[in-house]
Amino acid sequence: MVSRVAPSPPAKIAAGRFARLLLALVCVALAGGCTVWPWRHEPPRPGRTTLDKRQTELPTQFLGNYLIVEAKWEKRRPARFIIDTGSSVTLVSAEFAASQGIKGPAGGVPAAHVRSADGTVATLPGTVLRRLKLGDALFESVPALVYDCSAISAHLGVQIDGILGFPLFRETILTLDYPHSRVLLAPRHSPALLPGSVVPFNNRQKTPLISVRLGDQSFVALIDSGSDAALHLNPLGLHPTFVRPPRTGVSVGTLTGDRTQQIGRVRERLVIGNYELVRPVVDLTDELSAIGGDILRHFTVTFDQERSQVTFYRESMEPIPPTPRLSSGLSFNKTPAYWRVATVVPDSPAAAAGAQTGDLITRINGEPVSAWPLGRYEELVADGGVIVFTFLNGRDEFQRRIPVFSLVP
Known part of the structure; x- marks a missing residue:
């Protein structure tokens, strides 16, 4: 298996x-x-x-x-x-x-x-x-x-x-x-x-x-x-x-x-x-x-x-x-250069913000994704609040502010 x-x-x-x-x-x-x-x-x-x-x-x-x-x-x-x-x-x-x-x-x-x-x-x-x-x-x-x-x-x-x-x-x-x-x-x-x-x-x-x-x-x-x-x-x-x-x-x-x-x-x-x-x-x-x-x-x-x-x-x-089980509402296929959105939790703030499967993310809170290993990203989600993800569309980048939410309160 x-x-x-x-x-x-x-x-x-x-x-x-x-x-x-x-x-x-x-x-x-x-x-x-x-x-x-x-x-x-x-x-x-x-x-x-x-x-x-x-x-x-x-x-x-x-x-x-x-x-x-x-x-x-x-x-x-x-x-x-x-x-x-x-x-x-x-x-x-x-x-x-x-x-x-x-x-x-x-x-x-x-x-x-x-x-x-x-x-x-x-x-x-x-x-x-x-x-x-x-x-x-x-x-x-x-x-x-x-x-x-x-x-x-x-x-x-x-x-x-x-x-x-x-x-x-x-x-x-x-x-x-x-x-x-x-x-x-x-x-x-x-x-x-x-x-x-x-x-x-x-x-x-x-x-x-x-x-x-x-x-x-x-x-x-x-x-x-x-x-x-x-x-x-x-x-x-x-x-x-x-x-x-x-x-x-x-x-x-x-x-x-x-x-x-x-x-x-x-x-x-x-x-x-x-x-x-x-x-x-x-x-x-x-x-x-x-x-x-x-x-x-x-x-x-x-x-x-x-x-x-x-x-x-x-x-x-x-x-x-x-x-509570906190979540950003997103899962990723992770590489050093970018994170590709694998899934978006239905009815989550990420879904409401327009995030879609296949989107590419290059930065988190203004820093390249390579600066966000597992432990640091987990701490960010655990702190709650809003995470600023930078998305890549062709050569253009744009930001989405996605609140952390309770997946399981």
Whole structure:
């Protein structure tokens, strides 16, 4: 279900919350999707994992609800990776694979044949990385697939060299500390870093699928740190009630192709372990339900694959209150020179201002779009107010003042 793998599509920016890059490749198999994966049972793990310290903290950047870690590399810059607990495989760029991959046959790692949303089939070559150094942790003989990360890099505004899948951390205890923007690794037999609410994910594939509740109804959700969304909810069998009914949002880009949001706010509380979220925002899906970074950011989340459990910790036990979902009403295909409008939210101020799909935007508040990476643009939308977009028509530029609005109050 990976879309447009060759070549990669331009990255899309969702209105207010940026486009959900669905890196949770394991969802394909679990949801009965269309990808043919090269393994039938347990996903591949590194040949050897070495941690010289009781705990190692990785250089980490928190960007758009993603935790991005740095790896040591022979290049002049460090390699940057998104940690994706929803992915059953590690993906690396062709450049990183050429530098760190084992020469010759890929050590028994077959290519993955993936079918995109438009029905075409592409192939992700397999490779084995000799070594991957994350802080003081060394991973050797790492199975991986080669993927074009240019779209993800354009979306985030920083160079991304790959996505680290959940099986990479099989021999460790992985802690994603969102409130402090850090990632910690410890040997697999280490004691718990923090107290909290322990939730099991006992399944054969060691996939972080946990039981959660919406009101008095239980369902299974994937813990997906590779998504910047809140809750992707498959409502089948749940019958949620809405305080804000689903409305059409923007078209968001995923590895399975483009889809249009159906986003609203449910009346029921979402319960994860002993923690509650009041009237959460949900994006309806017909695939596997998943908890993304917009919820995970409230917690320190520790994954213990040896014991098949995950621990959620938050300093306060008070229910997490609802917040409005602000939006500019636009989504974009993003390039360094211009942003092309991909969709306009119906009945939004952007639609009333005359913005249309296909329009080119060259400046935001008078500055070139290249000066607006993910984090800065998100802060602009979160501040509310009016955004001045400069549109390009042939050689002529003109401005539209578009107010930020509450997509989901």
